């Protein structure tokens with residue numbers, strides 16, 4: 213299968229005719245080819261966006277919204293094909309793609325398709341003197357750059373608000389997981405999106421991505437990915453005065469107090485540790501447990517981890533599929549090695565999982581749990597982005613808080629306690645853009661989403677996203 217770019221409403225090959233192999237992580241085998249687009253392809257996409265912009269931004273929000281809702285309906289119609297493509301591309305369990313990734317992609321379009329109609333502007337009255345009112349103009353042609361862990365989920369999380377706000381988009385999906393973006397390109401044509409409103413340019417970060425960020429026609433960049441890449445984009449975009457939204461890495465703490473509902477805390481902590489093979493920026497990779505329940509939590513947690521089935525993503529019984537790439541597999545294995553060197557005691561997993569048959573060459577790692585690691589060690593400080601978590605007992609609230617906050621990241625945190633006064637006391641003290649109390653990955657698309665410190669800049673979600681993709685202009689009328 214040879215994928216194509218979407219430029220100006222047409223599915224087109226890359227101008228220079230170069231392609232990269234797409235590898236199925238569960239097998240290690242190439243199954244498709246993705247365009248290795250270059251600056252000329254990017255330029256064509258930006259120009260198509262510029263040509264489409266005047267009509268698109270002039271369209272009433274209700275009509276733009278109707279097209280986005282139509283796209284959501286087509287995603288729901290094609291849920292099975294999209295889920296299969298996502299699973300094959302990424303290595304995630306097909307069950308997860310069916311129940312999380314693709315439904316959320318549909319929700320993203322439906323949500324922003326309707327939200328744009330409720331996007332109001334502000335007025336400031338200076339009594340007897342003047343009326344100021346704010347107009348929010350779409351920024352223009354914007355770039356969305358998305359990662360491989362939740363490919364269509366995060367790509368749609370960016371392009372839906374951009375389109376709803378009246379911007380035209382050039383999106384560069386991850387070169388590791390391009391298939392659902394290609395299927396979405398076909399659906400965008402079928403939905404009747406005007407040519408050039410949404411453009412999809414496939415390729416690598418250093419080639420297509422860098423050209424997109426540097427392109428003078430791009431007014432804003434919305435990026436999700438690694439912190440190092442985010443820092444590089446910021447260095448590139450700052451002197452070009454481009455607006456930037458960065459959703460980056462995390463090293464999220466999970467604070468389990470002795471008064472919690474232990475059954476629920478254990479069940480959800482297993483999910484927050486290993487969902488999507490630990491490849492969600494919100495995964496709770498550091499679990500701090502109040503000492504009186506440490507042994508009980510550990511026993512119940514390890515029993516549930518032992519029951520997780522690592523296997524073929526297509527198998528309905530599989531809980532954990534393959535990591536996204538061979539390079540990522542080796543990164544994760546290197547952190548397991550480091551955990552031993554830093555004095556960690558292995559409690560579960562710790563090895564590459566060797567499957568047989570179709571998946572003999574796949575990139576599988578066992579769900580892995582360590583204890584005995586210092587909060588300041590590298591394994592507890594650096595983003596592993598894989599199925600590796602640490603357990604650490606704590607004695608006081610202050611100690612737990614200091615450890616939770618003691619990394620360069622600040623994306624999310626989870627508190628497990630029945631004491632709501634404690635939860636309200638701790639939540640504002642946590643350096644995390646998202647705090648969950650007695651739950652995890654509970655999402656309301658209206659809420660601000662993003663990280664503090666090195667986890668990002670700006671917020672996605674709800675009205676925050678519409679504000680990002682628009683430029684406020686104040687008009688002052690003297691009475």
Ligand SMILES: NC(=O)C1=CN([C@@H]2O[C@H](COP(=O)(O)OP(=O)(O)OC[C@H]3O[C@@H](n4cnc5c(N)ncnc54)[C@H](O)[C@@H]3O)[C@@H](O)[C@H]2O)C=CC1
Pocket residue numbers: 357358359360361384385386387415416417418420421422423425436437438439441442444445459460461462492493540543595596597
């Ligand atoms: N916050 C998150 O959700 C994610 C975090 N990560 C973290 O980042 C680490 C590295 O993973 P990578 O695959 O290398 O992620 P990455 O951050 O390099 O890739 C994300 C996207 O950025 C693009 N990109 C890369 N370099 C670029 C450039 N110079 N200009 C424009 N676009 C560029 C990529 O092609 C991809 O579409 C992972 O091990 C993980 O720790 C990775 C993916 C998602």
Ligand SMILES: O=C(O)/C=C/C=C(\O)C(=O)O
Pocket residue numbers: 361362366369436437459491492493494655661
């Ligand atoms: O639910 C969301 O909006 C986002 C979830 C996860 C990420 O952003 C990520 O893993 O990068």
